[in-house]
Structure formats: structure tokens, C-alpha cells
Amino acid sequence: MLGLGKKDLRFLLIVLLLTLAAPILLNPFAEGSAMAQFNAGYPDLMQRIAIFAIFAVGFNILFGLTGYLSFGHAAFIGIGSYAMVWMLKLLTMNILPGLILATLMGGAFALLIGYVSLRRSGIYFSILTLAFAQMSFNMAYSVLTPITGGENGLGPALGDPRILDAAAANGTIPEVNLFGLSMRATYELDLAGRVFQFNAGYYVCGLLSVLMFYLALRLFRSPFGMMLRAIKCNQHRLNYTGLHSRPYMLSAFVISGMYAGLAGGLMAAMDPLAGADRMQWQASGEVVLMVILGGVGTMLGPVLGAGFIKYCENIFSKINDHVLHDWFSIFPKWLENLLVTVVHPFVGQGWHLTLGVLFMLVVIFLPGGLIEGGQRIGRLIRRKPDAKGKAPATTPAE
């Protein structure tokens, strides 16, 4: 069904269920308890995880399959965001036209940048993409201010035409919506001391990310995906096998650019303000971290990486000295102070230090990322019954 094998279909269903149930699953700790700060089930964070999952899954199509490392994908995020906001300003507060335009613009710019950058490979390709992204960032920040809003950013304003919408009645900017369903609409469920928030914006992001995940899954299993893996493996052989590697690369680049454009559009749809800083090289680097941390070239890896980084960013950066003193208050005062001093640089503002250390540990000990970690644990658990004398499970060839 859906062009997927049985295993993939089950996999996709699990992803869909997890996405739908995320507001419940990510809120395991009771409101007001000491652990409540580790809850992730609030709309803003879940939206961001879903959006960055789209970005990372798309980036993985390029980096994971072909091995070409782009350092400029944040440019497409920014372009997607601007496209979205302009649609919100000119056309309608309905996000659909904006999402479509954001995806197309991401693809169009990727075609341009990819066409030039793909004339080189390896480090030169990475540098070229980085240069293009920084150029885009600087232009958005300076000369293109009439289009991008420069350093103030771009957002919908009261005086915008919005030719498809009825005139705003009460002098406020109408809410961003999808066919009338406000992105801010949230249904709160109070249950067992926990507040579960089912937010419309999250479900738009979440369902779109499942759709994009499905499309990526199809691509991974397609002859096209096989060609991309062959490029990573031995481009020389591929050329002597009668295949032109450049258009394959360019297609992969454009597809991943469209994913990034869509992610950028969603970002602006959830929080209708597009700023140039979204295009900066840090943002391009972040998606590389996500994909490597999760597991390059795997289906679920980029999603895990995106979720992991966005979750940790949110949680770690909220922990301040006050919280630390709370945690360590069971120890004698001198030990408490010592522990707080040691942990302090790794939390709050300094959470990037934690990310850096985690990243190094993963690259050194788990080159396959979190996915490999999961697989290793899975194998350990599975090996135990074997030791007790049970026959090991035989896997059929197909």
C-alpha cells in the first residue's frame, strides 16, 4: 500500500501515531512537579521539532544519500520564510499559498545555487554553498531591505492589502490560519494533573512532516535513491555505467532545497516574523549537526537528531543557577556550590557547550549517530534470550 513494503508501511504508521500522540507523550510529568520543566509537550517546542525534522529529513536526502555536504541550506529556510510572509501580506492569512510558494522558491534558489556549486565536489562544494548562503544573508540584511525588512525583519502589518481576505473589522491583524482554523487554536485537556495542549499549528507542522517523511521514504526506496547512493559510493563507476551524475546531484539538491523552503515557510506561518538571521551559517551548521547526531543516511536519524537538539536546547537553556541550587540542595553547602560551579557553564546560556561535547562523543563512539546507539542497545537486549539457549531468530532472505 502507498507504494511501500510491509515493513516500511508499519514504520510509517508508527511515525504517524507518535506524531499524533506527541502532545500526550511529551508531557509525562505532572504540572507543578519538580520534573515538569522536562516536559516538551507545549506547542511552540513541538512545532519547532516538527519543522526542523522536515528540514533535516530533506537535508539528509542530499547529505545522507549522495555524501555532498552543503553548508548553505539555511538560505533556503530564509527564502521560504520571506515567501511565506509576503503571501501573508499580499494575498491572504491562509497559510496554504504561502507554503506552496515557500516550497517552490526554496527549489528555485536551490536550482540556481546547486547549478553553480555542483561544478565542484568535496570541500569546494561545501565552501561554495556556504559562500552563497552568507551572500544571501548579507543581501537580506542590507541591500534587499525593501523586500526583507532588513534587521527589523518582515511581518504582516495592518495596512497590507491581503487581496483575498475580507477587510479586517476591528483594527487588528487577523490571525494566521488554514481555511479559517487559527494556528494558535489550542484545545487544552486537563487530565491526571497534566495539561495536554492540542494545538492546530502543531498538527499542521506534524502532519506535513509525516507527509514529507513519507515522500523521503519513497525516494530512499526508489531507483533514484539507489543512484544517489551510488554517487556517494563511486561516481567514477556511475559515469562509466552510462549515468550522468550531475543532474542526479542537482535533483537531490533541489529536492532538499524544497524541503528547506517548506520548513522555512512553516516557521514563518507559526510565528509570522521572518528575520535574516535565519539564513546565517550557524543555522546551516545546526542541520548538519542534527543529521550527524541522529544518523546520516538513515530514515529516522534526522528526525531524532532534530528532536534531540531542539528539546535539549529548550530544556538546557532554561536551567539557571537557581534551578541548579535547587537540585543540589541535598548536598552539604560547599559541595552544592562546587557542583553548581562545575555544571554552570554547560546549562543556560552555555548549553552549546553541552551540545558540542555530546556531538563529539557521538561522532567518536557512535559514528552512526543515535540510531546506531539504539541498534546497539536493541542487539544487546535481543542477544540475552540467545544466551539462555533459545534458538536465534532466523531472518528470511526477503
Place this chain on the structure above:
Amino acid sequence: MGILEVKGVNKRFGGLRALSDVNLSVQQNTCHAIIGPNGAGKSTLLNCLVGKLIPDTGSVLFDGQSVLGRKPHEINQMGISRVFQTPEIFADLTVLENVLIPCFAKRDGAYRLHAFETVAAERDILAQAEQMLRDVKMWEKREMHAGSLSRGDKRRLEMAMCLSQRPKLLLLDEPTAGMARADTNNTIDLLKEIKGRGDITMVIIEHDMHVVFSLADRITVLAQGTPLVEDTPDNIKGHPKVKEAYLGEAAH
């Protein structure tokens, strides 16, 4: 006129004259061997045929069309496949995928955005690849990563990749170099069988005279970038000039 016509090809690398005035005519559905001492320009000549090198002067016609200036993938699509001296395979892909890729290239051409079709649904291509793997006796290894194969198996896989495209011209660059005797004999048998089908032309570069004399219909001896003689294997064996230039003690 032969299916492959090389006329007056020269190639210089700086001061070194790698090929000087090479003429070669390969008849359709024959096996033509090129032999010669190390540095005679055999590999350079082969590289000129597949678009890896462009000769300084001269012409290379395949099937009446010039191959000069064409990219490797274009030349392959004309019907020329090449087996390399060191096996060039897709090491991270499975054996089956290695054979599927040339099958797709043959059917779909140099580029096709088939991103939403599934490999599993391509029954014709799968059947074709399966048949090929059975022919080279690698079917039971289809799920293995190609990189983990033995050296002999890698060569066989590369040959299977080339043959699965049903090329008009197969170029073999020392296909048995570094192989054990048994593997070499297997390769000879395989190539003989393919040749027996009568629809393929082969150009083979080889040092192993056993391989050359088992397969070749014509032999060209290359020395210092120039063809010395071209004749049938029987005549080459007894040719005094050849003995002097190359075979020497090997042809006793």
C-alpha cells in the same frame, strides 16, 4: 569496416609520446587482444576509447560515430562498457544493487527522475539482474555488500555489471590480473560463453598469454606506443618481431 576504427591516434604526456600513430580496426563480434610490454600504451589507448582521455590527433569511430569529445556516460550509452584494471564497483551497495544500476541505465538512459517508483516493483529489471547474477554464479551472494567480496568476486561482479547492459563493445583491462588460476579459468570460461553468443565485440588488454590465446581472434602487439604487428594468434606466436619485443621467454 570494423565496428571500432582507430585512425592515426597520437597522445603525448609532456615529453612522453604515449601513443604515436595508432591504427586499429576491430571487426564486429570478434575478440581483439592488445598485448605489449609495460608502458607500451595499452591502457592509454583504452582510456582514449572511453572518453577518459582525448587524443591529441586522430579519430576514433565506433559504429560509424566519433567518440572523441563525448563524456564517459555518453560513450557508455552508445554501447561501450569497460571493465577496469582494479575493479570499480559500488562497494557500499549490495551485489544485486550493483547489477540493477547498469540495468536501469540501459533502460532509462543517462538520467531519469524516478524518485517515486520502487525498485521492488521493477520486475523486468529485477529478473534481468537475477539472470545475470545466476550466469556469473553469484546469486547466493546477492544480499552481500559488494565491498566485502573477495577480489576475484569483485572482478566477476564488475563483469556482470558490464554484461548486464548487453554492450556492443566490451573493453577489458587485464580482467584476470592478480587472480588465482582457478578464478582465471572461470573468467575465461565466462568470456568464452559470452563470446559464443555471437553478439558482442571484445577488446582485451592482458598480460596472461593463456587468456589471450584462449580468447582472441586477432592480436595487436603494441610497443612504445605504436602497433608492431596485427595478426591471428597462431601467426603471432611464431612472429620473430613479437618474440623479440615482448614474448621472449614467455612464448617458449
